[in-house]
Amino acid sequence: MPVMKGLLAPQNTFLDTIATRFDGTHSNFILANAQVSKGFPIVYCSDGFCELTGFSRAEVMQKSCACKFLYGPETSESIILSIDEALEERKEFKDEIMFYSKTAVLFWCLLDIVPIKNEKGDVVLFLASFKDITDTKAKAIHEDRREERRRGRVKTDSPFSTARLRSGTVLYHISGHLHSREKSKIKLNKNVFGDPPALPEYKVADAKKSKFILLHYSTFKAGWDWLILLATFYVAVTVPYNVCFIGDDDDLTRSTTVSDIAVEILFIIDIIFNFRTTYVSKSGQVIFDARQICIHYLTTWFIIDLVAALPFDLLYAVRVSVVSVVHLLKTVRLLRLLRLLQKMDRYSQHSTVVLTLLMSMFALLAHWMACIWYIIGKMEIEANSYNWDIGWLHELGKRLESPYHAMAEVNGTTSGPSIRSVYIASLYFTLSSLTSVGFGNVSANTDAEKIFSICVILGLEVSGVFTPVMLPTPLPPFSFFIPRFHSLLPPTPSPQLLKDFPDELRSDITMHLNKEILELSLFASASRGCLRSLSLHIKTSFCAPGEYLLRQGDALQAIFFVCSGSMEVLKDDMVLAILGKGDLIGANLSLDNRVIKTNADVKALTYCDLQCINLKGLYEVLDLYPEYSHHFVQDIQQDLTYNLREGHETQASSVLKNLLRKTLLPLLEDLRKIHCNNLKCKWVFMFKAPAICKPKSTFRHPLIFYHFCRVGWWGQDPKQRCPYHPLHRHQSTYETCF
Structure with missing residues (x-):
């Protein structure tokens, strides 16, 4: 399976x-x-x-x-x-x-x-x-x-x-x-300065697991699950039967004690295995850590499994006579059937298995109804006088020539049909009730029997009304894997579903689904109408580890927002950037040159969920809202974690060099004459752009710093240090000397 x-x-x-x-x-x-x-x-x-x-x-x-x-x-x-x-x-x-x-x-x-x-x-x-x-x-x-x-x-x-x-x-x-x-x-x-734990290596690594950890998809675990499934069905059959038909009969009870104890041992071993079995988290990751496995099991199925594994049958081995109480306590093992719901998803991919499970559940339901039908008749006999002979058990006894005698209980003898005959007759009636109208040799005579028959028939009708109707056309084989595929993606409605909605409702839905990316500061100045239009061009994407989202030289088709996972930007096999949750990757936009070539590869390190804004749709929205397009083109350069536009570094450097040559050099010369005419100072201009320069620590001369649009100074000579003005302190990495 x-x-x-x-x-x-x-x-x-x-x-x-x-x-x-x-x-x-x-x-x-x-x-x-x-x-x-x-x-x-x-x-x-x-x-x-x-x-x-x-x-x-x-x-x-x-x-x-x-x-x-x-x-x-x-x-x-x-x-x-x-x-x-x-x-x-x-x-x-x-x-x-x-x-x-x-x-x-x-x-x-x-x-x-x-x-x-x-x-x-x-x-x-x-x-x-x-x-x-x-x-x-x-x-x-x-x-x-x-x-x-x-x-x-x-x-x-x-x-x-x-x-x-x-x-x-x-x-x-x-x-x-x-x-x-x-x-x-x-x-x-x-x-x-406490000793830090060992840092991990930057590499692709397989998940490490202990030799005592069981894989949830291994062959051994699959066989074990089938064995536990059979044991669960055994419990579902024997527990109601023992409670209703056997009761306090020690001889009949002790005949199944060995098998019951064996099932209890299987359930106890299953609890131990579950503490050491991997599981799939909500994000789809396989958890191998033993501590996380224990916490997950304790917070999910542990209580139900523990109650189902309580060794009630050991009371028989130590000769404790509390048979009826033990049988009632063992009914809690039926909670174990809830675990079948956990496996129905994967079982539903195979029609043969689905048909087998449905037939088994129908037979199990008929078995339970037969047990209840018998206990109703038995309670009717015990609750009425000895000359009362209306119930279905009395009618069955008359037909089988094994009537119930009034003095049988007083004399300590048994009367009426055998348990085997009573069970077969009860099962026959419930099956006829579930499949037809419940009329036959065994019929409801008393009020309680009639009420129970009505409930069974109504339940059958309700289940028939609400049963899903199969499509008239056969489904293709790959459709069985669609639910698994959708389980890996965020719960986002498909475009085919949204296209039939009114535009107003469709915009509201997409805005709500994509609110995480629309709350970025990049869109703070956009109007609500602009955001509604943008939301229609946002879609979700998914990347597996090692998958390339973009290749160097490709035409950029979208701006990507990392919702979860991590990615790396590579160029010539060197890491230029590592992207995590909340990072925005794309390129600075130009309303004139709309063809953008990427300057690096973008590769997924882990499983990543992405939201992407289609550039074609983005340009259409910016054309509709020209008052916002100017702000967007300027702000995106500050919000991008990494700029993928080819040649943007050279462009930025040339712009700053021209600015220095035309505007700032004359200003620096004037300031030098004013402030430091008597000081032997070296001038340094600070700016935010890559440049070939000397780091500050290598300067051996007195310094004066200037920052773009904010001029402050710090003079120094061998005998005196001038005060530093912190409000005009440089805020850049690079220094160009003049």
Whole structure:
């Protein structure tokens, strides 16, 4: 019997593992490409890093892993050199450093850079984590200053200057006789610099499982499921029969004790197996982790399986005479039939199995009705006087010449037909009731018998009315696999279903289904009518691990939004960007040149759910709303996690060079004459674009910084340092010298 195996393709879950590893501690981290020695560009940054620094993900992507855009005047030159050295040598680095956010707010940061290797042992990525320790550092500095004042020392430097001259770790320099303070700070150092767990490798890896984990789709598990199914049907047949027909008869009860105990043992073993059997999660992933398997089983079928496996039949083995109570308790095992509903999906793919199950369920229902029909007749006899002979059991006894005697119970003897004859007659009546009108040799005579017959016939009619009608035309074979295919996709109505709806309703439905992508800041300035039109051009897509969404040189047909999973952008087998949930990938648009060639490959690392906006439909909407098209063309450049347009880097660089040549060079020359006529200064202009330049840490001359549209200065000569203006601090990675 085929089972839904789940999503079993080998995946590169590096990004998911890293995100899970940092979750709950500090999720401020970036990933950089270690194979590009020129700057080690950032290929991924977390939401926590964006919140910490104030920069958006689009502003951070492709910047240097050294995070030069966070440097400022208080940033230690020696630490900057150490960072550059660690990156060049592909080794681990850990130290404290002062950074500046986008709004020029100074904060202390514990920087930890770790190289990530692939399956060949080559360093392919850098993982840089950032922990904000400003509060801890400020508190320690305050304690040190208070201690120094108590000892009569006067410090004239600023707190941050003092801290920079101290040790570069959280364990600050203290005197040897302060033993208690040393213990507390060592404890703090262990908490911050605790040994991190081993980092995963950046590679495609098969799921690891223990040898004691059973695969839910294995041959052994399939055979075991069939055995448990037969045992479940055995319980469904014997439990009602024993409760109704056997009752307190010890001799008849003990004849099935061995088989009942064997079934209980099977159910107990099945519980043990279920604690070690993989399952398919709601996202389609196969879960191999033993802890997750246990939690999932405990929260789903464990209670029902445990109740069904309680060893009631062991009471017979120890000679405990509570037969009737045990039989009633064993009826809870019928809950085990609920597990059949779990398997009906996969059973429904085979007509032969479906027909067999339907016939079995019909026979089982008739068996239950026969047991109830007998217990009604038996209770009628016990509840009335000895001369009462209207019930169907009395009529059956007269026909079989085995009547019920009034004094049989008093004398301790049995009377009436045998249990075998009574069961066959009862089953015959229920089958005739389920298939016809219930008239025959066995008929309902008393009020209770007639009421039960009416309920059976009405139930049959209701089930016949609501039974699905088969299509007149035969279904193609692949239609059996359509439900499995749709189970892997989001519950989105098909275009064929929506096309018959009114335009108003169709727009409202698509807006609700695609609200996640429409809530991006890119569409904040769009009118409701524009959003309704855009929503009609959004569709969902699905990518498997290793599948290429785009190839280099392909014509870009859509803008993609990652709903779940992770992808990588590749060029010449090098990682340019790693995309996760919430990332937008596409290209900056031009209303004139609408043919866009991609400059890299986009490949899925894990199973990915995507939403894509068709470019043809997008251009049509922008033509209808020209007032919004201008904002969209400008804003999309800031919201794109990675720009796939071919040649966009060269275009941006040429624009900035022309701007420098025509506008800013004369301005810089005038400012140099005004501010630093008597200082030997080197001029640096900061701008946000890739350029071939020298890092700030290599300059040995006094510096003056300028930022585009905001001019501030910081002069320095060997004898005097001019004040730094933080509101005009540079916010860029790259520096061009003049």
